[in-house]
Amino acid sequence: MAEAKKLSGAGLRGQSAGETALCTVGQTGAGLTYRGYDIKELADKAQFEEVAYLLLYGKLPNQAELDGYKAKLKSQRALPQALKTVLEQIPADAHPMDVMRTGCSMLGNLETEADFAEQYDKVDRMLAVFPGMINYWYNFTHNDGLRIEVDTDADSIGEQFLWTLHNKKPEPLHVDVMHASLILYAEHEFNASTFTARVCASTLSDIHSCVTAAIGSLRGPLHGGANEAAMAMIEHWRSAEEAEDAVMGMLARKDKIMGFGHAIYRESDPRNAIIKEWSKKLSEQTGDEYLYAVSERVEAVMWREKKLFCNADFFHASAYSFMGIPTKLFTPIFVCSRASGWCAHVIEQRANNRIIRPSADYTGPESAAWVAIEDRV
Numbered sequence: 001m002a003e004a005k006k007l008s009g010a011g012l013r014g015q016s017a018g019e020t021a022l023c024t025v026g027q028t029g030a031g032l033t034y035r036g037y038d039i040k041e042l043a044d045k046a047q048f049e050e051v052a053y054l055l056l057y058g059k060l061p062n063q064a065e066l067d068g069y070k071a072k073l074k075s076q077r078a079l080p081q082a083l084k085t086v087l088e089q090i091p092a093d094a095h096p097m098d099v100m101r102t103g104c105s106m107l108g109n110l111e112t113e114a115d116f117a118e119q120y121d122k123v124d125r126m127l128a129v130f131p132g133m134i135n136y137w138y139n140f141t142h143n144d145g146l147r148i149e150v151d152t153d154a155d156s157i158g159e160q161f162l163w164t165l166h167n168k169k170p171e172p173l174h175v176d177v178m179h180a181s182l183i184l185y186a187e188h189e190f191n192a193s194t195f196t197a198r199v200c201a202s203t204l205s206d207i208h209s210c211v212t213a214a215i216g217s218l219r220g221p222l223h224g225g226a227n228e229a230a231m232a233m234i235e236h237w238r239s240a241e242e243a244e245d246a247v248m249g250m251l252a253r254k255d256k257i258m259g260f261g262h263a264i265y266r267e268s269d270p271r272n273a274i275i276k277e278w279s280k281k282l283s284e285q286t287g288d289e290y291l292y293a294v295s296e297r298v299e300a301v302m303w304r305e306k307k308l309f310c311n312a313d314f315f316h317a318s319a320y321s322f323m324g325i326p327t328k329l330f331t332p333i334f335v336c337s338r339a340s341g342w343c344a345h346v347i348e349q350r351a352n353n354r355i356i357r358p359s360a361d362y363t364g365p366e367s368a369a370w371v372a373i374e375d376r377v
């Protein structure tokens with residue numbers, strides 16, 4: 001069993017910043033559990049909606065509860081006209097994560113959480129709306145002003161994402177991949193975006209503000225944005241050999257290789273083996289001749305040269321690409337999933353709240369003498 005990573009130094013690494021009953025990350029060096037359930041078992045056996053329910057409502061749903069939950073989510077997909085109008089104003093060259101941030105914020109204006117008693121309904125509405133919301137904007141701005149129908153017959157959030165993106169019922173294999181992917185991305189303890197959501201929640205702010213703030217944190221390439229950055233890197237290489245040469249050059253220049261390394265895990269990210277397996281299946285299905293091989297070679301070189309391993313993001317890049325998902329929509333899918341984890345944390349924070357307000361070690365001048373404005377250089 002791998003030892004836990006030695007955690008110290010900047011970035012609050014290794015410091016406990018609160019309690020959670022939602023998730024353990026790297027407790028035995030590599031593991032990940034949601035409310036005690038191993039991620040491998042969840043990704044293998046569950047639908048995303050079961051996992052969202054587990055995180056938000058505290059237990060795995062029985063069949064009737066799952067059916068009821070999915071029916072509720074399905075009934076809440078419609079986009080308010082005012083939200084559509086705002087989405088249509090956002091330019092085609094905007095980053096889709098900015099669209100998610102604005103869309104979430106606009107939803108908060110239209111359907112404000114007036115009381116914490118409404119929190120579960122607000123969360124479920126966001127989960128229901130987000131896939132159609134981003135794809136409404138995407139199709140309108142990238143597909144000749146097409147105004148898609150978001151009230152599809154899709155049975156799940158994963159299917160809804162693919163259906164509203166491509167305007168057709170997706171194939172079952174792709175829906176299975178989406179379930180696994182959304183489960184893998186759903187929750188990860190006090191990562192940067194979740195911590196952002198909790199800090200916002202600790203001021204007793206509304207839930208749309210918490211999620212909007214978290215989207216902003218997830219957007220960065222050191223966090224959720226890494227799946228897009230990984231794709232932007234690997235898409236240039238047409239063979240494993242070309243990839244190896246390029247990565248060696250990047251390492252010599254001390255470039256960061258996106259999709260590798262982790263703040264907590266030491267030897268592996270348990271989500272990688274799962275999404276890698278799906279990426280392999282998709283590669284075989286699509287007749288891919290190099291992208292999977294390129295990805296595998298980058299993984300091998302990074303481990304050989306740096307003992308750095310793929311995190312959850314790296315093989316998501318090839319997997320999403322094989323399903324015809326445009327690179328810039330990769331991180332919004334992460335939002336569609338992680339919104340469940342963020343909101344479970346917001347609910348947990350609210351249940352036992354104290355405003356999060358750490359201290360800082362001051363490094364500025366001891367004291368400074370006032371200088372009148374006309375005397376300043």
Ligand SMILES: CC(=O)SCCNC(=O)CCNC(=O)[C@H](O)C(C)(C)COP(=O)(O)OP(=O)(O)OC[C@H]1O[C@@H](n2cnc3c(N)ncnc32)[C@H](O)[C@@H]1OP(=O)(O)O
Pocket residue numbers: 221222223224226255256257258259260261262263264308311312313
């Ligand atoms: C879903 C997710 O959010 S997973 C994370 C997604 N992010 C990425 O993939 C971005 C690339 N990775 C990284 O930038 C980092 O590994 C992070 C941000 C994930 C973690 O950062 P840290 O906790 O600071 O990493 P850690 O302390 O283990 O770094 C150790 C050393 O490895 C290096 N290193 C870490 N990751 C990488 C990488 N991907 N490429 C090259 N070198 C790296 C660091 O620069 C550091 O070197 P140094 O000691 O000479 O400065």
Ligand SMILES: O=C([O-])CC(=O)C(=O)O
Pocket residue numbers: 025185187188190191192223263264311312
């Ligand atoms: O835990 C982290 O720091 C980043 C991560 O993997 C996640 O949020 O899924």
